[in-house]
Amino acid sequence: MDQMMMGAMSKDMMSMPGMEKTMDMSVMQACMDACSACEQACTVCSTQMMSCAPACMNCADMCNTMMRAMMRMQGMNQATMMSMLDACIAMCQLCMDECMEHADHSEVCKMCAQACKACMDACMAMKDMMMAMS
Numbered sequence: 001m002d003q004m005m006m007g008a009m010s011k012d013m014m015s016m017p018g019m020e021k022t023m024d025m026s027v028m029q030a031c032m033d034a035c036s037a038c039e040q041a042c043t044v045c046s047t048q049m050m051s052c053a054p055a056c057m058n059c060a061d062m063c064n065t066m067m068r069a070m071m072r073m074q075g076m077n078q079a080t081m082m083s084m085l086d087a088c089i090a091m092c093q094l095c096m097d098e099c100m101e102h103a104d105h106s107e108v109c110k111m112c113a114q115a116c117k118a119c120m121d122a123c124m125a126m127k128d129m130m131m132a133m134s
Contacts, residue, residue, distance in 0.1 A: 027122075027129045028070060034115075034122035035067040035088070041115035042095060045108050052098035056112060059095035062088050063119060078130060085123045092116040092123070100122075 042060035046053045066088040070079070096116035100110035 024129055027125055031068050031122040032067050034119040035063040038092060038112075038115040038119035039063040039067070041112040045049060045099060045112035048102075048108050049107060050102050050106065050109060052095070052102060052112075055091075055095040055098040059091045059116060062091040066123070071090040076084075078134060082127060082130060085127045089120050089123045089127075092120040096120070 009091045034052065042056040042063065046056035046060065052121040066084055069084055093116070096113045099109040103113055
């Protein structure tokens with residue numbers, strides 16, 4: 001995301017209760033990028049007709065929702081954002097575990113599991129940063 005947009009989002013976040021300190025926008029950008037990549041990988045994986053398809057579809061939806069929520073910071077409070085990050089982490093874990101069952105014989109499932117892991121890591125980094133700010 002370009003610097004001007006991230007700067008505007010940073011200013012909006014400072015007006016949120018509990019988010020008065022400046023957020024490291026590179027961590028937020030990395031989380032949004034990981035959510036986007038995970039959504040795309042899960043969408044592709046869900047078309048493979050494996051037993052992991054329902055988890056992949058749900059994970060894609062969750063990642064999309066998480067990414068959209070981070071883009072729309074006004075009206076968001078820290079507790080809500082933390083709960084959403086927890087939900088995204090849990091959904092990515094479930095999807096990753098499901099896809100790993102097929103990773104040995106499906107490159108798509110392997111790619112999806114890796115994207116889920118990267119998304120979980122990015123969401124955890126975002127949570128850690130938010131907790132350090134409070």
